[in-house]
Amino acid sequence: MKIDFTKNNDGLIPAIIQDNVTKNVLMLGYMNQEAYAKTLETKKVTFYSRSKKRLWTKGEESGNYLELISIKNDCDNDSLLVQVMPKGPTCHTGTDTCWQEKNTQKYGFLSELERTIKNRK
Numbered sequence: 001m002k003i004d005f006t007k008n009n010d011g012l013i014p015a016i017i018q019d020n021v022t023k024n025v026l027m028l029g030y031m032n033q034e035a036y037a038k039t040l041e042t043k044k045v046t047f048y049s050r051s052k053k054r055l056w057t058k059g060e061e062s063g064n065y066l067e068l069i070s071i072k073n074d075c076d077n078d079s080l081l082v083q084v085m086p087k088g089p090t091c092h093t094g095t096d097t098c099w100q101e102k103n104t105q106k107y108g109f110l111s112e113l114e115r116t117i118k119n120r121k
Helices: 033-042 110-120
Strands: 013-019 025-031 046-049 054-057 066-073 080-086
Touching: 025 033, 025 046, 025 080, 033 046, 033 054, 033 066
Parallel strands: 013 080
Antiparallel strands: 013 025, 046 054, 066 080
Protein backbone atom coordinates (compact mmCIF):
# COMPACT_ATOMS: atom_id res chain seq x y z
CA MET A 1 0.00 0.00 0.00
CA LYS A 2 1.49 3.32 -1.08
CA ILE A 3 0.22 6.20 1.00
CA ASP A 4 1.17 9.76 0.13
CA PHE A 5 1.78 11.59 3.41
CA THR A 6 3.34 14.52 1.51
CA LYS A 7 0.19 15.84 -0.20
CA ASN A 8 -0.54 18.08 2.78
CA ASN A 9 2.17 20.34 4.17
CA ASP A 10 1.64 18.99 7.69
CA GLY A 11 2.19 15.33 6.67
CA LEU A 12 -1.25 14.33 7.96
CA ILE A 13 -3.93 12.38 6.14
CA PRO A 14 -7.55 11.82 7.17
CA ALA A 15 -8.41 8.42 8.63
CA ILE A 16 -12.10 7.50 8.55
CA ILE A 17 -12.84 5.04 11.35
CA GLN A 18 -15.54 2.47 10.57
CA ASP A 19 -16.94 -0.36 12.71
CA ASN A 20 -16.10 -3.59 10.92
CA VAL A 21 -19.40 -5.24 11.93
CA THR A 22 -22.02 -2.48 11.68
CA LYS A 23 -20.19 -0.49 8.97
CA ASN A 24 -21.09 2.73 10.82
CA VAL A 25 -18.59 5.59 10.72
CA LEU A 26 -17.38 6.14 14.28
CA MET A 27 -15.01 9.08 13.98
CA LEU A 28 -12.50 10.95 11.83
CA GLY A 29 -8.89 11.31 12.90
CA TYR A 30 -5.57 12.17 11.30
CA MET A 31 -2.49 10.00 10.87
CA ASN A 32 1.07 10.79 9.99
CA GLN A 33 3.56 8.15 8.91
CA GLU A 34 4.55 7.38 12.50
CA ALA A 35 0.92 6.95 13.67
CA TYR A 36 0.22 4.69 10.69
CA ALA A 37 3.26 2.52 11.46
CA LYS A 38 2.36 2.28 15.17
CA THR A 39 -1.21 1.29 14.28
CA LEU A 40 0.07 -1.56 12.10
CA GLU A 41 2.56 -2.64 14.76
CA THR A 42 0.25 -2.60 17.80
CA LYS A 43 -3.10 -3.32 16.09
CA LYS A 44 -4.54 -0.43 18.14
CA VAL A 45 -5.51 2.66 16.15
CA THR A 46 -3.13 5.56 16.76
CA PHE A 47 -3.56 9.10 15.49
CA TYR A 48 -1.53 12.27 15.42
CA SER A 49 -3.35 14.66 17.73
CA ARG A 50 -3.29 18.16 16.27
CA SER A 51 -4.24 19.69 19.63
CA LYS A 52 -1.78 17.67 21.75
CA LYS A 53 0.92 17.79 19.05
CA ARG A 54 1.83 14.13 19.65
CA LEU A 55 0.85 10.58 18.82
CA TRP A 56 -2.34 9.51 20.55
CA THR A 57 -3.64 5.95 20.75
CA LYS A 58 -7.42 5.95 21.03
CA GLY A 59 -8.23 4.43 24.42
CA GLU A 60 -4.87 5.13 26.06
CA GLU A 61 -6.64 6.81 28.98
CA SER A 62 -10.16 5.33 28.86
CA GLY A 63 -9.35 1.76 27.80
CA ASN A 64 -11.80 2.15 24.90
CA TYR A 65 -9.32 1.04 22.24
CA LEU A 66 -10.07 0.67 18.55
CA GLU A 67 -8.75 -2.76 17.57
CA LEU A 68 -7.47 -2.73 13.99
CA ILE A 69 -9.15 -5.06 11.52
CA SER A 70 -7.99 -3.55 8.21
CA ILE A 71 -6.75 -0.37 6.54
CA LYS A 72 -7.53 0.63 2.97
CA ASN A 73 -6.26 3.66 1.10
CA ASP A 74 -8.38 5.64 -1.36
CA CYS A 75 -7.76 6.01 -5.10
CA ASP A 76 -5.55 9.11 -4.59
CA ASN A 77 -3.53 7.46 -1.79
CA ASP A 78 -4.18 10.41 0.52
CA SER A 79 -6.89 9.18 2.89
CA LEU A 80 -7.59 5.97 4.78
CA LEU A 81 -10.57 3.80 5.65
CA VAL A 82 -9.71 2.08 8.93
CA GLN A 83 -12.00 -0.78 9.89
CA VAL A 84 -12.03 -1.53 13.60
CA MET A 85 -13.61 -3.45 16.45
CA PRO A 86 -14.33 -0.80 19.11
CA LYS A 87 -13.73 -1.80 22.74
CA GLY A 88 -16.29 0.61 24.16
CA PRO A 89 -17.62 4.05 23.22
CA THR A 90 -15.55 5.79 20.55
CA CYS A 91 -16.20 9.43 21.42
CA HIS A 92 -14.56 11.10 24.42
CA THR A 93 -18.06 12.24 25.45
CA GLY A 94 -19.04 8.61 26.04
CA THR A 95 -21.19 8.13 22.94
CA ASP A 96 -20.71 5.29 20.46
CA THR A 97 -19.78 7.68 17.63
CA CYS A 98 -18.51 11.24 17.43
CA TRP A 99 -21.89 12.13 15.90
CA GLN A 100 -23.80 11.08 19.05
CA GLU A 101 -25.35 8.07 17.32
CA LYS A 102 -25.77 4.51 18.57
CA ASN A 103 -23.45 2.05 16.84
CA THR A 104 -25.98 -0.61 15.93
CA GLN A 105 -27.06 -2.36 12.79
CA LYS A 106 -30.34 -1.45 11.16
CA TYR A 107 -31.75 -4.85 12.05
CA GLY A 108 -31.86 -4.35 15.77
CA PHE A 109 -29.98 -6.16 18.44
CA LEU A 110 -27.82 -8.50 16.33
CA SER A 111 -24.63 -6.43 16.54
CA GLU A 112 -25.10 -5.97 20.31
CA LEU A 113 -25.67 -9.71 20.76
CA GLU A 114 -22.59 -10.53 18.70
CA ARG A 115 -20.49 -8.07 20.71
CA THR A 116 -21.74 -9.52 24.02
CA ILE A 117 -20.89 -13.05 22.91
CA LYS A 118 -17.38 -12.00 21.80
CA ASN A 119 -16.76 -10.17 25.08
CA ARG A 120 -17.70 -13.27 27.10
CA LYS A 121 -15.13 -15.49 25.37
